[in-house]
Amino acid sequence: MAARLTHLPVAWTPDDDEDGPPPEDAALDQAIASGDLDEVLREVDRRADAGDWVAVDRARHRARAATERGHQLWPAASWAEYRTALEAPAAWAGPVVTEGTGYLAPGPMAEVAAQRHTWEELSVYVPVGPLRGVVAAERVVRGETVPPEVLTGDLPGRLLAWEPGYALVEYKVDGVQVDDPAPLPRTDPVPAGTTKDEDRDAADGRRALVDAVRHWSSQGEATVRAVGVEGSAADALATLGVTGARWAEVGVTGAAELLAWAAASGGARGRRRGAAAGRFDAWWVLAVLSGTADDWPTDPGPAAEDLRWWRWTADDHVGGWECRIAAEDPLDGLAWALDAYDPPTD
Numbered sequence: 001m002a003a004r005l006t007h008l009p010v011a012w013t014p015d016d017d018e019d020g021p022p023p024e025d026a027a028l029d030q031a032i033a034s035g036d037l038d039e040v041l042r043e044v045d046r047r048a049d050a051g052d053w054v055a056v057d058r059a060r061h062r063a064r065a066a067t068e069r070g071h072q073l074w075p076a077a078s079w080a081e082y083r084t085a086l087e088a089p090a091a092w093a094g095p096v097v098t099e100g101t102g103y104l105a106p107g108p109m110a111e112v113a114a115q116r117h118t119w120e121e122l123s124v125y126v127p128v129g130p131l132r133g134v135v136a137a138e139r140v141v142r143g144e145t146v147p148p149e150v151l152t153g154d155l156p157g158r159l160l161a162w163e164p165g166y167a168l169v170e171y172k173v174d175g176v177q178v179d180d181p182a183p184l185p186r187t188d189p190v191p192a193g194t195t196k197d198e199d200r201d202a203a204d205g206r207r208a209l210v211d212a213v214r215h216w217s218s219q220g221e222a223t224v225r226a227v228g229v230e231g232s233a234a235d236a237l238a239t240l241g242v243t244g245a246r247w248a249e250v251g252v253t254g255a256a257e258l259l260a261w262a263a264a265s266g267g268a269r270g271r272r273r274g275a276a277a278g279r280f281d282a283w284w285v286l287a288v289l290s291g292t293a294d295d296w297p298t299d300p301g302p303a304a305e306d307l308r309w310w311r312w313t314a315d316d317h318v319g320g321w322e323c324r325i326a327a328e329d330p331l332d333g334l335a336w337a338l339d340a341y342d343p344p345t346d
Contacts, residue, residue, distance in 0.1 A: 028059055032066045032073065040076040048083040053092040056080050078104040085112040086171050093117060094125025097135055106176045107169060107272035114138035115171055119146045137276035141166050153280045154297030162301035164257035166275055167264075176272075181261045182254065184311055187246035193234030202228025202334045205327075208288040212263045212281040213323050213340040219270025222321070222342035229335055233310055233326040236337035247312035247326065252301060255309035255325055256282045262323035267342035289327055289336060306331065320344045 031039035040063055047055040060080035063073040081096045082105040093113045096102070102109040110131050113122060119139040126132045133152030140146055140157055148157040167179035198206070206228035216222035227239045237245065250258075264278025283300055287293040290303035310326040323340040 022058075024055070025058065025062070028062060032062055032071065035066075035071045035073065037073055037076060040073055041079055044076055044080045044083065048080070048087060051087075053084060053088045056084055056088070057092070060084070075104055078102055081105070081109065082112065083173065085109045086115070086173070090117045090121035090125055094122045094135075095127065097122075097126050097131050098129070099131065107171065108134070108274045110134040110276070111138050111169065111272065111274040112171050114142065115169075119144055119150075123150070134274065134276050137279070138274060141275040141279055142168065153276070155280060155283060156299075160299060160301060162253055162256075162305065164253045164260070166279060167257065167261040168275055169264075169272060178265065178272075179261075181258045184313065185248045185250070187248045187313070190237055190242070190245045190247050190312060191234045193232060193236070193238035195238050196229040196231050196235050198227055198239070199230040199334060201332070202230070202336060204293070205285075205289045205334070205336045208285045209325070209336060209338040212259055212285055213267075213338070215270060215273065216262070216265075216267035216321070216323075216340055216342050220267050220342055221269065222267050222340060224338075224340045226336065226338045230333055231335055233308065233328040233335045233337065236326055236328075236335040237312065240337045240339055242312075242314070242337070242339065244315040245312050246315065247310040250309050250311050252286065252304040252307070252309055254311060255304075255327065256286060258311060258323055258325060259285055262321075262340060265321070267340075268321045268345050269342065289329070291329075291332070312337075318344070 028040065028043045031043060044056060044059050047059060060077045063077040067074045081101040084096050085093045085102060097109045097113050105112060114135050119136050122135055126135050130152055133150055136146045136150045137153060140159065143159060145158040151157055167181050170177040206226045209226040210224055213224050217224045225240060227236055229236050229239050260278035260282035263281035264273055264275045266272050286304040287296060287298060287300035290300050290307060292298050292300050292303045308328045308330065312324045312326055313322065321342040324338065326337045328335040
């Protein structure tokens with residue numbers, strides 16, 4: 001049963017201004033009246049730097065109200081929500097994890113709030129709804145065990161033995177630092193394969209691979225391609241048109257790490273989707289390729305360990321973001337290859 005939402009902070013409402021705005025809001029009100037977005041943003045920062053979350057919340061609501069009157073101040077409201085989720089105590093951070101908040105933040109509010117607060121701290125304050133389960137799932141990716149009934153997406157409330165240490169993100173006031181997957185181990189040239197026709201029995205696996213990173217191409221300049229064939233992993237890469245490449249066998253844990261990292265990110269240019277979304281997409285790919293998706297929800301790890309997994313890279317790779325994976329099912333004679341590449345930003 002979900003925790004009761006009690007002890008909520010006292011947020012600002014328009015009724016609080018019946019006797020006029022607080023004197024300390026004079027500078028904020030002047031900036032809002034003139035539509036000065038930069039000054040409203042500075043005012044949010046001053047209040048957040050002082051740890052005055054009541055005042056930050058007031059600024060957030062005033063900026064939203066002014067937006068409804070025609071002032072383009074919604075970025076200031078979004079920034080106030082981001083700083084609250086990132087830095088405020090759980091009593092303030094939890095309530096801003098709702099649909100539509102933090103629109104301009106570099107990632108979802110559920111992931112931002114989960115970075116510095118445990119599920120026990122946040123569970124009392126995150127509103128009832130789908131994002132409540134996402135916050136809990138973000139804490140699982142960070143190694144916490146949570147009650148499975150609070151989760152969305154059918155995954156367990158703890159990390160399993162075969163799972164990797166997922167690459168995470170650190171949100172900051174002045175930027176974002178994203179962990180990279182473990183570097184490739186020693187690579188070998190990809191052996192020559194044979195170009196094949198794509199196989200219908202491998203089509204679901206091809207779609208699952210593409211879907212995990214499709215957002216890279218929808219938010220930027222990335223190319224995302226995948227194939228599924230009857231044959232070997234080298235044949236899949238040949239069918240993809242790959243020449244001059246090297247690879248390293250990484251096992252299911254290494255494959256899950258890279259897939260989750262890519263699915264969680266927005267590529268080189270897009271907005272993050274969150275580590276919880278990345279974990280779910282990685283699990284789904286493993287389930288489809290290992291033939292266990294029909295039993296979902298299920299733990300795909302043991303079956304996926306029977307496949308062979310490689311990470312590969314092009315010989316002429318010059319930077320940027322890449323999620324390049326090949327997989328081979330020796331029992332069914334099927335293989336897949338994914339090439340997701342987002343070139344460096346300027």
